[in-house]
Amino acid sequence: MRILITGASGTIGRFLSRHLASEGHHVTALGRTPPDGAALDFARFDLFGAPPRLPDADALVHCAFNHVPGKFRGGEGDDPDRFRTLNVAGTGALFRAAKDTGCRKVVFLSSRAVYGDARRGETLRETDDPQPDSLYGEVKLDGERSLEALCDGQFCGVALRVTGVYGMPPGLTTHKWTGLFEGFRSGAETEPRCGSEVHGEDLAAAVSLVLRTAKHGFEVFNVSDLLLDRRDLLTLVSECSGLAGALPARAASRPGVMDTSKLRRLGWQPGGRDKLKAFVDACNAAT
Known part of the structure; x- marks a missing residue:
């Protein structure tokens, strides 16, 4: 095509x-x-x-x-x-x-x-x-x-x-959470947030x-694939890196969650938590 x-x-x-x-x-x-x-x-x-x-x-x-x-x-x-x-x-x-x-x-x-x-x-x-x-x-x-x-x-x-x-965009060396991850590793305070990814x-x-x-x-x-609280994301970063940073509190509210069953009926199968963990692992290995 x-x-x-x-x-x-x-x-x-x-x-x-x-x-x-x-x-x-x-x-x-x-x-x-x-x-x-x-x-x-x-x-x-x-x-x-x-x-x-x-x-x-x-x-x-x-x-x-x-x-x-x-x-x-x-x-x-x-x-x-x-x-x-x-x-x-x-x-x-x-x-x-x-x-x-x-x-x-x-x-x-x-x-x-x-x-x-x-x-x-x-x-x-x-x-x-x-x-x-x-x-x-x-x-x-x-x-x-x-x-x-x-x-x-x-x-x-x-x-x-x-x-x-x-995710890491092809051809680039930074991603949307680069600053978030670096701040967490350096001990910076993180604002609570929950979003879908x-x-x-x-x-x-x-x-x-x-x-x-x-x-x-x-x-x-x-x-959409995941409803992700920053506390859970940074907990995963901590587990992968072995660093004990300051975890944020859980977000006070959750966003609306998009139903993806229509797309999944066509055969779409996103990677879920396994893909998120693989991404965090790769980011940790690159630091």
Whole structure:
């Protein structure tokens, strides 16, 4: 399959492009500069520029997003209107260009933020009414709706509502918890937090799966694996390293948990606690 991918040099895009290329797909990275260290074809593209002219392809995977570096929620910085305009208009133009070019399938990396944070401790299902309470969540939901509006019998779209993503991104030497782990080993105090996570490799497997199985229309899938309290994560770090750092208290509340049974019925099998432990072991061995 000929697959275009935006955001290939980002954390998620690195996992996806490597996985799809390893399966034998012809992957072309779309962006302003070629992704470093990745043996991918490249086509110049600016999500926030003029309506794009895309290379011929069978499918598009859209990961790119304009935000303050290191932030998603709250990533609009001091100009929320520009944040909304760039991401909503740019994403809509990209989806239209993909359809006009002849792409048959589009996978959009959406977010659990479309559900909002009000339903703490509840189960979140794809059939629930989205109620985003952040600009980030609103923009992601707008992206879903712009894709859905284009879908028909010849053009299908999939929105993956993704939770937090962990793991060592291919080509990089740091990860989302690098600072957390280093602070814990040095004895720094850690703020309590509980979140949901999925390994980047398991997210990539989900993208590959829906690219193979999507046939027509528009579908939404939740993508999440673990509900993870920082106390449990750092306990695992302590056990792997033999260091007795100061563990944080358990978080006072738990986020809503996304039901992933719809994706699992297609055959998706994330790595769970075993994969988390293997990752922590690898991080410890590298220190």
